[in-house]
Amino acid sequence: MDHVFYPWSAQAELAPITVKGGSGAWFWDDAGNRYLDFSSQFVNLNLGHQHPDLVAAIVDQAHTLATISPTVANDKRSRLAQLIVERSPGDLNRVFFTTGGAEAVEHAVRLAKQHTGRTKMLAAYRSYHGGTGVAIGLTGEPRRWDAEPTNVDVVRFFGPYLYRSPWGASTLEAECAAALSHLEQVIELEGPQNIAGLILESVTGTNGVLVPPPGYLAGVRELCTRHGIVYIADEVMVGFGRVGEWFGINAFGVAPDLITFAKGVNSGYVPLGGVVMSERIAERFDHRVYPGGLTYAGHPLACAVGVATIEVFERDAILDHVRTVGAEVLGAGLARLADKHSSVGEVRGGGFFWAVELVRNPDTREALIPFAATGTAAAPMAAVVRESKRRGLWPFVAANRLQMAPPLITTADEIRTGLDILDGVLDVADSYMDR
Numbered sequence: 001m002d003h004v005f006y007p008w009s010a011q012a013e014l015a016p017i018t019v020k021g022g023s024g025a026w027f028w029d030d031a032g033n034r035y036l037d038f039s040s041q042f043v044n045l046n047l048g049h050q051h052p053d054l055v056a057a058i059v060d061q062a063h064t065l066a067t068i069s070p071t072v073a074n075d076k077r078s079r080l081a082q083l084i085v086e087r088s089p090g091d092l093n094r095v096f097f098t099t100g101g102a103e104a105v106e107h108a109v110r111l112a113k114q115h116t117g118r119t120k121m122l123a124a125y126r127s128y129h130g131g132t133g134v135a136i137g138l139t140g141e142p143r144r145w146d147a148e149p150t151n152v153d154v155v156r157f158f159g160p161y162l163y164r165s166p167w168g169a170s171t172l173e174a175e176c177a178a179a180l181s182h183l184e185q186v187i188e189l190e191g192p193q194n195i196a197g198l199i200l201e202s203v204t205g206t207n208g209v210l211v212p213p214p215g216y217l218a219g220v221r222e223l224c225t226r227h228g229i230v231y232i233a234d235e236v237m238v239g240f241g242r243v244g245e246w247f248g249i250n251a252f253g254v255a256p257d258l259i260t261f262a263k264g265v266n267s268g269y270v271p272l273g274g275v276v277m278s279e280r281i282a283e284r285f286d287h288r289v290y291p292g293g294l295t296y297a298g299h300p301l302a303c304a305v306g307v308a309t310i311e312v313f314e315r316d317a318i319l320d321h322v323r324t325v326g327a328e329v330l331g332a333g334l335a336r337l338a339d340k341h342s343s344v345g346e347v348r349g350g351g352f353f354w355a356v357e358l359v360r361n362p363d364t365r366e367a368l369i370p371f372a373a374t375g376t377a378a379a380p381m382a383a384v385v386r387e388s389k390r391r392g393l394w395p396f397v398a399a400n401r402l403q404m405a406p407p408l409i410t411t412a413d414e415i416r417t418g419l420d421i422l423d424g425v426l427d428v429a430d431s432y433m434d435r
């Protein structure tokens, strides 16, 4: 433990638990503490810990062919690509494999630049796109700040966020219209002929579980089409069932030009990610070399787990489970907690992905901690998180929000157990309310 340098952390302030094992929605440490995993680790463990079918897929594939170059065909890789395109919207028809989400974003941007011959990228404030060069540069939140200047020519825009509307809108319709008009102006003022691509999380994940209002993504699609801008839907966090759809964008009836995916494609049992692309973009490289590749891309062990993942989703009707239990148990239960606890400013989300936004004052909507707070300024949130872990609920925490992202196999009873724990945890948040 002492020789590991941990990500996104001040090393001396970190005291990680040592995880010994896990099963389904639970994991436990070497001190005997059991945690109900409401984070799916990094929102990747969609089929839960130690799923027997996924473990078996790795073992079988290891016995057959443990690794192979990305430039030859492999049955599991080909099969997974087919299964993915069959579940993708529009004419998306080809998959470029990577080993994770940030690499998928790097290559989506490269494809957009190559396809258009343009250089600028549009990306949203309140977004996360990954920790590598281009991906961190596109990211619209504090994790980018210390990495600046970054090596991507990026222009940022505001997406819709009714609870903290940049335009003071008070209805979803007004928020949607204002956000689209703002984006249209950004495009005009930047010169559409210079803009290669626009990247947008279909449901913004880490930065607040922001579900776009009806019509917003269709409006983004229309603007991109009108100006020849490649529309990249970043589905790394919400793809593969998180919001009850294969891809989050499928709920909005919109087809982007590129989709980036990772995480839920195989629950991260073996690192995997990729870009699904339209035939139009793929064809551009029919007789021209695509300038990019990765030694371990589309690793057979990872693809074998991906194939098994999709088979489990179909066999066990995972999407139905997420839609039903997500709305009737998780969403409904969180709404009840919001009524009971005045520190809950807003509950929003869908499927197995919800944000509980904590405030000091529900009238002014002042956040429980200031934006990008650290140290003592962040103490109230740290106390809430400590209490959650003490009670055995492992939360996904971002800024002033507890975000609920349990594995998609979590049962209705386990969700109720988590909600009961959360009820007690929210008493701690309530204790910080302005009186």
Ligand code: PLP
Pocket (backbone or CB within 6 Å): 042, 100, 101, 102, 103, 105, 128, 129, 130, 131, 201, 205, 206, 234, 235, 236, 237, 262, 263, 273
């Ligand atoms: N894009 C989104 C929307 C993400 O949520 C993440 C990770 O959380 C990434 C990209 C980066 O993925 P990875 O951590 O696999 O590189």
